[in-house]
Amino acid sequence: xxxIKILGTGCKKCKQLEENAIxxxxxxxxxASVKKVTDINEIMNYxxxxxxxxxxxxxxxxxxxxxxxxxxxxxxx
Amino acid sequence: xxxxxxxxxxGVKLIYSCSGAANTGYLADSVxxxxxxxxxxxxxxxxxxxxxxxxxxESAKCADKNILIDGCTVSCGKLIFEKNNLPFEHFxxxxxxxxxxxxxxxxxxxxxxxxxxxxxxxxxG
Numbered sequence: 001x002x003x004i005k006i007l008g009t010g011c012k013k014c015k016q017l018e019e020n021a022i023x024x025x026x027x028x029x030x031x032a033s034v035k036k037v038t039d040i041n042e043i044m045n046y047x048x049x050x051x052x053x054x055x056x057x058x059x060x061x062x063x064x065x066x067x068x069x070x071x072x073x074x075x076x077x
Numbered sequence: 078x079x080x081x082x083x084x085x086x087x088g089v090k091l092i093y094s095c096s097g098a099a100n101t102g103y104l105a106d107s108v109x110x111x112x113x114x115x116x117x118x119x120x121x122x123x124x125x126x127x128x129x130x131x132x133x134x135e136s137a138k139c140a141d142k143n144i145l146i147d148g149c150t151v152s153c154g155k156l157i158f159e160k161n162n163l164p165f166e167h168f169x170x171x172x173x174x175x176x177x178x179x180x181x182x183x184x185x186x187x188x189x190x191x192x193x194x195x196x197x198x199x200x201x202g
Binding site: 059 | 089091119121122125130131132133134135136139140
């Protein structure tokens, strides 16, 4: 199973990224979990200094921007 | 870089220190922390970039400015940034009259150099 995490303290853009990630999982028909991480210490452990960030299987894939569902699907391939 | 949001804020400046073992590395670390406390940027881990950790590297790519403070002319920090093709503004503390292995690191010295670097950061925007 693919583990997706959305790092962010809860702003509008973080929520949008979470929605896009959920949509991407549905469209890509992959088995994946989407978890939101809001704890600042946990976010810092990834070295992320700008949010929102997208983590797939514990690897930071993007930060500081809201990826579209299509962009996330490409990262899931 | 324009797409980076940092949850709504822009103009993120990241501060890196070589934090080496010599007095100059200690000074670089102290100056970086002082700059962060004074609100000149957010300090983050140079070692994280050296370790090729994606979050640190992506943060450096996304920042408006990476302020890199090396203690001496060996410039380990500069080499790490160059190895990763990352942009940076470079400061070497021995260029500020500090002698490696000799100069005593005092609070006054930390404040003096932090102020000088803060002024330089303002100049570069």
